[in-house]
Amino acid sequence: MICMLIEVHIQPSRIDEFLKVIERNAVCSEKDEPGCLRFDVLRDNEDPMKFYFYEVYTDEAAKLAHRKTPHYAEWARFAENGLDREIKRHATTNLHPTDAAWR
Numbered sequence: 001m002i003c004m005l006i007e008v009h010i011q012p013s014r015i016d017e018f019l020k021v022i023e024r025n026a027v028c029s030e031k032d033e034p035g036c037l038r039f040d041v042l043r044d045n046e047d048p049m050k051f052y053f054y055e056v057y058t059d060e061a062a063k064l065a066h067r068k069t070p071h072y073a074e075w076a077r078f079a080e081n082g083l084d085r086e087i088k089r090h091a092t093t094n095l096h097p098t099d100a101a102w103r
Helices: 012-032 062-068 070-082
Strands: 003-011 037-045 050-057 088-092
Touching: 003 062, 012 037, 012 050, 012 070, 062 070
Parallel strands: none
Antiparallel strands: 003 050, 003 088, 037 050
16 A cells, blocks of 8 residues: 655735635545545644645555546646645555555
8 A cells, every 4th residue: 555645835815716626626536536545635733725635545556546636636736826835745554554464
């Protein structure tokens, strides 16, 4: 599995649009992409304009397939002008629970 931790900062004037776009991206990713096992959206407790996405894919092919979907394209369009700073992406390897025990 590939687990991604993504950190984004949203422009305050674009927060309502962001919330709609990212919810659609998360819901459609889990519903429509067999290789997307999880897509959580987390809001920072200290900075309400900072968000984290925790995305889990079965493999690299599933992660790349995600970037070819209409819901990702909508997110990418938003990200062009709606972010307050550069995206931080962290690709991680799952350790616990093991892939076999992961739900």
